[in-house]
Amino acid sequence: MTDVQPITPKELAHRLGHGDELVLLDVREPHELEICRIQGSIAIPMSEISRRHVELDPDKPLVCICHHGIRSAHVASALARLEFAELYNLTGGIDRWATEVEPTMPRYGG
Secondary structure, X not given: OOOEEEEOHHHHHHHHHOOXXXXXXXXXXXXXXXOOOOOOOEEOOHHHHHHHHHHOOOOOOEEEEOOOOHHHHHHHHHHHHOOOOOEEEXXXXXXXXXXXXXXXXXXXXX
C-alpha cells in the first residue's frame, strides 16, 4: 500500500510554482466549492470517491484537499489501498491554504 505524505500549503504552492504536475483533488461538497477552491482542482466529493476514483490517473501524483485536512486524509488513505502511486494530503486543508498562501481567498467556518 502507498504511503500518504503530508504536504503543507506553502510546500504545495512552491511545487505548483515550479511546474510540478500535481493533480489537485478537492473532496469537499459543492456548496463548499462555491465559496472557494484552488484553481485547477478536480472536484469529487468524498461521498462519491468510491465509484468515481476511476476518473483519476493512479500513476500521477495526487494531492487530496478538503476544508481542514480530515476528509482528504480519509480519501487519500482509501486511494492508497487502491494502489495510487503518489499521494499527498494537504495539511490544514483549504482553510490553511487561504491563511498561508492566498489570503484574499474567502474562508468559511465549521
